[in-house]
Amino acid sequence: MAKDKLIGVDLGGTTIKFAILTDEGEVQQKWSIQTNVLDGGKYIVPDIIESINHHLDIYQLDRDRVIGIGLGTPGTVNIAEGTVKGAYNLNWATEQPVKEAIEAGTGFSLKIDNDANVAALGEAWKGAGNNDDDVSFITLGTGVGGGLVANGQLIHGAGGAGGEVGHIIVEPNGYLCTCGNRGCLEQYASATGVVHLAQDFAEQYVGQSRLKQMIDNGDEVTSKIIFDLAKDGDFLANETVNKVAYYLGYASAMIANTLNPSAIVIGGGVAAAGEFLRERVEKDWKPFAFPTVRTSTRIKLAELGNDAGVIGAASLAR
Amino acid sequence: MAKDKLIGVDLGGTTIKFAILTDEGEVQQKWSIQTNVLDGGKYIVPDIIESINHHLDIYQLDRDRVIGIGLGTPGTVNIAEGTVKGAYNLNWATEQPVKEAIEAGTGFSLKIDNDANVAALGEAWKGAGNNDDDVSFITLGTGVGGGLVANGQLIHGAGGAGGEVGHIIVEPNGYLCTCGNRGCLEQYASATGVVHLAQDFAEQYVGQSRLKQMIDNGDEVTSKIIFDLAKDGDFLANETVNKVAYYLGYASAMIANTLNPSAIVIGGGVAAAGEFLRERVEKDWKPFAFPTVRTSTRIKLAELGNDAGVIGAASLAR
Structure with missing residues (x-):
C-alpha cells in the first residue's frame, strides 16, 4: 500500500x-x-493520541x-x-516528551515545531507563498510571531530564535517590550500594541475623533475597533493604523x-483588517526595500486562516 | 583514484x-x-583556464x-x-557564459556565486564560523556587502538579493545611497561612509581634534586614518567610530x-580596525538583540582575510 496521507x-x-x-x-x-x-496539561498528549486513533477508525483509513x-x-x-517546554498556556512548564509519547501511542513517526513556524510552512506550501522556496510569515495576534522559510527550509538559528520577527527593533528607545528590550515590533503591531499606540496618540490629539472620545471615556478599545473606526474615516484611528x-x-x-523572499505574508487576528492594512504596509515598506527586493518580494495577506497550522504541521511529516 | 581536491x-x-x-x-x-x-574583459576566462591547467601541470596533480x-x-x-553580468570592474556589462567556457576549457565542473557570498562561505566553513550551519558575514570595504548562511546553505532569495546587508536601513531619512534609498548601512560603515560621518561631525564640533584640523585643512582623510586617530584618543574620531x-x-x-546565527562575522578593510571596532559593535548590538539571540549569537572578526574568497569558492564545488 503506497503511503500518501499526512x-x-x-x-x-x-x-x-x-x-x-x-x-x-x-x-x-x-x-x-x-x-x-488541567493537572499540568497531562491529558493533552493522551487526548491527541486517542483522537487520532479514534478518527482513523471512524474514517476507516488504512x-x-x-x-x-x-x-x-x-x-x-x-x-x-x-520535546516541548515553557508552553505556559498548556501548563507545560517543564520538558514534555511529546514525540516519544505520540509515536508510541499511534505507531506513526512525529515531527514537531513551534506554532508560528508551522503556520509559516502552511502559508508557504499551500497559502500565499505558492510553494515558493523563500517565504516569510508575520503573524499579528496577542503577540507578533513569525516563521521564515529560506531555500525551502525553516530558519531556526543557533539558539532556536530564528524568525523571532516580533522582536525586530522598529523604534530605538521605544516602548518597553516583555523581552526586556525597547521598541520591538510586537509593541506596535500586536493587538495590544495597536491599542497602546492609539492611547498615546489620543493624549496628544485635541481634534474630533470617536476613538479619542472612547479612550477618554475609558471605554474598552480593541485593535478591531481601531481598524473599524479607521475604515469609517476617524482621524485618530487612521493615524494609529498609519x-x-x-x-x-x-x-x-x-x-x-x-x-529577499518571494512574499512577506501577513496573517493573524490584526491582519483581519485585510487589504486596508496590506496596502498601507506595501506603501510604507517601499522606501526601505532594496530596489531588487522591491521588485521581487511582494507583501501579501495570509490565505489559509486557521488551517495554516494543521497544513503546515502536516508538511513537517512529508 | 579517489576525488579529494577542490x-x-x-x-x-x-x-x-x-x-x-x-x-x-x-x-x-x-x-x-x-x-x-582589456577589450571588454574577454581575456579573463581564457586566462583562468590557462592558469588552472598550467598549475595542475606544474604541481603534477592527477x-x-x-x-x-x-x-x-x-x-x-x-x-x-x-553566467555573470554587470561586473563593471571586469568590463563585463553583458552576460558572460563563464561556467560553460571554464568547464569546456578545463574538463572540470564549475559552480559560481558572487564574491561576498563566497567569502561568507569561506568564513563559515574554515574561519570564524567554525563550520556552523548558521553564520552571517558582513564585509566592510568600498561598499558594504555580505553573505548569509542558514541551515548550511547560502540565502539567495527570490530575486538574488538575499544577504544585501549593506542596504539594511539603519537611519530612516539618512544619507542618500547609490541604490536610491536613504539611510543604508553602506552609507555609514563603508570606507567612504566612515569618512562622510566624520566630515559631518567635524562641521558641528568646535573642540580640539586632530581629525577636525585635517578635515578643515582639506587633507585627505581615510577610514584608516580615522580609526588610527580614534585609537590615539582623538575625540572626534572616537565619536565617528562610536x-x-x-x-x-x-x-x-x-x-x-x-x-539567529551562531556568529555575525565582520570582515573587510574597515574591519582591519579589529577588536577596537568589534568590542564597540558588541556593546551596541546588545540592547537591540532578542535575549535568546544575545546569548546564542556572537559578534566576531573575520579570520581568513584574503583567503576567504578562494576557500569559500572551493566549498561551492564540494
Whole structure:
C-alpha cells in the first residue's frame, strides 16, 4: 500500500485542531477537540493520541497509508528530541516528551515545531507563498510571531530564535517590550500594541475623533475597533493604523533586505483588517526595500486562516 | 583514484586568486595572476583556464583527483546558468557564459556565486564560523556587502538579493545611497561612509581634534586614518567610530533577530580596525538583540582575510 496521507496537529491553548491531508497538501478531513490544560496539561498528549486513533477508525483509513504526523505547539521546542517546554498556556512548564509519547501511542513517526513556524510552512506550501522556496510569515495576534522559510527550509538559528520577527527593533528607545528590550515590533503591531499606540496618540490629539472620545471615556478599545473606526474615516484611528503600517513596513523591509523572499505574508487576528492594512504596509515598506527586493518580494495577506497550522504541521511529516 | 581536491577561484577587478584545497578545506597551493580587463574583459576566462591547467601541470596533480572548481565573482550571477553580468570592474556589462567556457576549457565542473557570498562561505566553513550551519558575514570595504548562511546553505532569495546587508536601513531619512534609498548601512560603515560621518561631525564640533584640523585643512582623510586617530584618543574620531559601531550593532541585531546565527562575522578593510571596532559593535548590538539571540549569537572578526574568497569558492564545488 503506497503511503500518501499526512496528519497535521495544531496544538493551542483552547483547542487542538487535527487534519488528514494527502501528500500534496489537500485537506481531506478536519476535526478539533478542546485542550484540557488541567493537572499540568497531562491529558493533552493522551487526548491527541486517542483522537487520532479514534478518527482513523471512524474514517476507516488504512494505517499503512499514513506517512507520519506533524505537530505545531506553543512553547520552546527541541526539534531533534521532540520535546516541548515553557508552553505556559498548556501548563507545560517543564520538558514534555511529546514525540516519544505520540509515536508510541499511534505507531506513526512525529515531527514537531513551534506554532508560528508551522503556520509559516502552511502559508508557504499551500497559502500565499505558492510553494515558493523563500517565504516569510508575520503573524499579528496577542503577540507578533513569525516563521521564515529560506531555500525551502525553516530558519531556526543557533539558539532556536530564528524568525523571532516580533522582536525586530522598529523604534530605538521605544516602548518597553516583555523581552526586556525597547521598541520591538510586537509593541506596535500586536493587538495590544495597536491599542497602546492609539492611547498615546489620543493624549496628544485635541481634534474630533470617536476613538479619542472612547479612550477618554475609558471605554474598552480593541485593535478591531481601531481598524473599524479607521475604515469609517476617524482621524485618530487612521493615524494609529498609519503608524502600525509604518512599523510593519519597516520590519518587512528589514526581513526582505536580508532574505529577499518571494512574499512577506501577513496573517493573524490584526491582519483581519485585510487589504486596508496590506496596502498601507506595501506603501510604507517601499522606501526601505532594496530596489531588487522591491521588485521581487511582494507583501501579501495570509490565505489559509486557521488551517495554516494543521497544513503546515502536516508538511513537517512529508 | 579517489576525488579529494577542490579548486577555488576568487575573481577580482585587479587580481585573480587561485587555490588548490583538500576536500576538508585545507589550502595546499595558492597563486594569483593580474586581471586583464582589456577589450571588454574577454581575456579573463581564457586566462583562468590557462592558469588552472598550467598549475595542475606544474604541481603534477592527477586531474582525476579534482572534484571541481568553485568561482567567486563580482557582478550579478545567474547561479543555475553559471553566467555573470554587470561586473563593471571586469568590463563585463553583458552576460558572460563563464561556467560553460571554464568547464569546456578545463574538463572540470564549475559552480559560481558572487564574491561576498563566497567569502561568507569561506568564513563559515574554515574561519570564524567554525563550520556552523548558521553564520552571517558582513564585509566592510568600498561598499558594504555580505553573505548569509542558514541551515548550511547560502540565502539567495527570490530575486538574488538575499544577504544585501549593506542596504539594511539603519537611519530612516539618512544619507542618500547609490541604490536610491536613504539611510543604508553602506552609507555609514563603508570606507567612504566612515569618512562622510566624520566630515559631518567635524562641521558641528568646535573642540580640539586632530581629525577636525585635517578635515578643515582639506587633507585627505581615510577610514584608516580615522580609526588610527580614534585609537590615539582623538575625540572626534572616537565619536565617528562610536557612530559606525552603533549602526553596525543595529544592523547586526536586525540580521541576528531574523536568523539567529551562531556568529555575525565582520570582515573587510574597515574591519582591519579589529577588536577596537568589534568590542564597540558588541556593546551596541546588545540592547537591540532578542535575549535568546544575545546569548546564542556572537559578534566576531573575520579570520581568513584574503583567503576567504578562494576557500569559500572551493566549498561551492564540494
